[in-house]
Amino acid sequence: MAKLYFRYGTMDSAKTLNLLAVAHNYRKQGKRVLLVKPKLDDRFGAERIASRSGLEATADLLVDGAARLDPADFEGLDCVLVDEAQFLAPAVIEDFRRITIKPGVPVICYGLRTDFQTRLFPGAQRLMELADAIEEVKVTCQYCGRKATCNLRLVDGVPALIGPQVMLGADDTYVPVCWAHWDDMTSRASKGERVSVAR
Numbered sequence: 001m002a003k004l005y006f007r008y009g010t011m012d013s014a015k016t017l018n019l020l021a022v023a024h025n026y027r028k029q030g031k032r033v034l035l036v037k038p039k040l041d042d043r044f045g046a047e048r049i050a051s052r053s054g055l056e057a058t059a060d061l062l063v064d065g066a067a068r069l070d071p072a073d074f075e076g077l078d079c080v081l082v083d084e085a086q087f088l089a090p091a092v093i094e095d096f097r098r099i100t101i102k103p104g105v106p107v108i109c110y111g112l113r114t115d116f117q118t119r120l121f122p123g124a125q126r127l128m129e130l131a132d133a134i135e136e137v138k139v140t141c142q143y144c145g146r147k148a149t150c151n152l153r154l155v156d157g158v159p160a161l162i163g164p165q166v167m168l169g170a171d172d173t174y175v176p177v178c179w180a181h182w183d184d185m186t187s188r189a190s191k192g193e194r195v196s197v198a199r
């Protein structure tokens, strides 16, 4: 039986680089790989799967929120690789779970576990519930040597504690941090203290 994998990590943990390396290895062996991405909007270049290292590829399939997948469309593939899987609807994760049984194709999902408020994304939650293998892609905190487990959202350079879970096209950035730094910086910023953030 093929497996459903969830490889999670914070921002900047090289998840997409890992995905592109796996795709490269499959293709080098003459195997058929499908690259999938959630469709969040119609921005130009939405099908690009780009790693911060500069490597990139084009998604073969964009899945929007309401879509359901037909297992027959995945027949004959050797592997399905999903980028930004946290944005997929839970029902789509369930479809991928079925695809690992019939036609029996392994599905490897890469994504964030939690949002900037340290809460699970719906897609990540369903993956945590259904995946056969849950693996962490690690990176250290931007400000200390501990492992980063949180995504600190900066809006105009200020740590944010409130706001929508997904902010498309907004001029914000994310920093991978440990829990201690996330808690300290968001608490101080929410009290109106000036928090200096080096990136």
Ligand SMILES: [Zn+2]
Pocket (backbone or CB within 6 Å): 141, 142, 143, 144, 145, 146, 177, 178, 179, 180, 181
């Ligand atoms: Zn830290």
